[in-house]
Amino acid sequence: MENMEPYSDVNVKGLVYNMQRFSVNDGPGVRTIVFLNGCPLRCKWCCNPESQELKPVVMFKEQNCVGCGNCEVVCPTGASNLFFPGKIDHSKCICCGKCVDVCYHKALEMSGKWMTVEEVMIELYKDRTIYRRSGGGITVSGGEALVQHKFLAELLKTCRSVGWTTAIETTGLASEAVLDEIIPLLDYVMMDIKHIDSDIHKEFTGVGNEQILKNALYISHLAKKMVIRVPVIPGFNADKKTIKGIAAFTSFLHNVDELHLLPYHDLGSNKYGMMGKDYEMAGTVSPAAEYMEELKAIVEEEGLTCKIGG
Ligand code: SF4
Ligand code: SF4
Ligand code: SF4
CATH class of the missing domain: 3.20.20.70 (Aldolase class I)
Incomplete structure (x- = not known):
């Protein structure tokens, strides 16, 4: 610069x-x-x-969710739960972004970079x-x-x-x-x-x-x-x-x-x-x-x- x-x-x-x-x-x-x-x-x-919070946050747009379960499959901590697709347990989330990457219906997005x-x-x-x-x-x-x-x-x-x-x-x-x-x-x-x-x-x-x-x-x-x-x-x-x-x-x-x-x-x-x-x-x-x-x-x-x- x-x-x-x-x-x-x-x-x-x-x-x-x-x-x-x-x-x-x-x-x-x-x-x-x-x-x-x-x-x-x-x-x-x-x-x-x-x-x-001083950390990124996964935001869930329920209206876009089709219930495919991809987010739960890739989540390494169990923060994303198959029984509540897209609903994140923020106390377990380590903000890795893997769920966002596999949510092809744009129901999940990461806030904070x-x-x-x-x-x-x-x-x-x-x-x-x-x-x-x-x-x-x-x-x-x-x-x-x-x-x-x-x-x-x-x-x-x-x-x-x-x-x-x-x-x-x-x-x-x-x-x-x-x-x-x-x-x-x-x-x-x-x-x-x-x-x-x-x-x-x-x-x-x-x-x-x-x-x-x-x-x-x-x-x-x-x-x-x-x-x-x-x-x-x-x-x-x-x-x-x-x-x-x-x-x-x-x-x-x-x-x-x-x-x-x-x-x-x-x-x-x-x-x-x-x-x-x-x-x-x-x-x-x-x-x-x-x-x-x-x-x-x-x-x-x-x-x-x-x-x-x-
Ligand atoms: S960011 Fe939100 S919580 Fe913090 S001072 Fe502003 S309104 Fe209050
Ligand atoms: S950001 Fe990572 S830890 Fe958090 S819910 Fe998504 S996959 Fe799980
Ligand atoms: S990956 Fe996206 S569309 Fe599929 S269940 Fe999770 S939040 Fe819903």
Whole structure:
């Protein structure tokens, strides 16, 4: 790869489960979002459950399965069961991919691929002209991208060396050492604040929020530009008092004047079935557009610029 500075190691590998080109909602300009596996949270509404573990996941599309049993025959661990064709026992699966190779009806597919920084860069390079013209670049998302911080650091350094802007979508849950390593490599940080109450945060995400709130303040001092994003989830944080509390907290961060409200959607709910899991938020209805406007006004009362979506 031409023009790369020697300090970035393009041979480091990371587990990538998706790359989405031509995004205009995830940072300045036109961007490619690189989605990395691994997340310390387990949000009940997560629309990318296949991203949570730091390992590839076999996804099963039941509607394509003809019950041929090929997957069970080749499986070395008994994770694929003849009595339940295509249904994977993920606790036994070693992600070898043999079942996917023999599923000729495309009922099985592997989510997550180990890639070097150089392999990711080759994909990104296709849009280099668009990045340059629009001031865009790469946005790293997850899962929680900070989990794979060694890979992330090399990827960001390499992108910066060719002049692309760098952004992250993060929960902010990482050690200070990781934040010290990564945040200075970013032009734009989009950090989620999901709730101010730690017990409620833990009930819906699996972890308390003490470290996240502490890190929000820390990141706000390190980041060149930071925006807070709030997924608005009915039954969890969509009430006006909670949103006001998050906005008030945001207004005290250093140099942060923008908050985005992201209305709940259930677009990833079908993936739970493909992984043999239940979707706990089934039946949850997205907040109405008029109600989102009311929440926006509450955020603006705290002196912040507020955007719905993005
Ligand atoms: S990926 Fe390998 S271990 Fe997992 S279910 Fe398929 S064949 Fe079995
Ligand atoms: S190989 Fe594919 S089509 Fe055949 S039983 Fe397994 S999942 Fe179904
Ligand atoms: S932080 Fe994001 S990726 Fe992690 S579980 Fe929550 S919604 Fe999913």
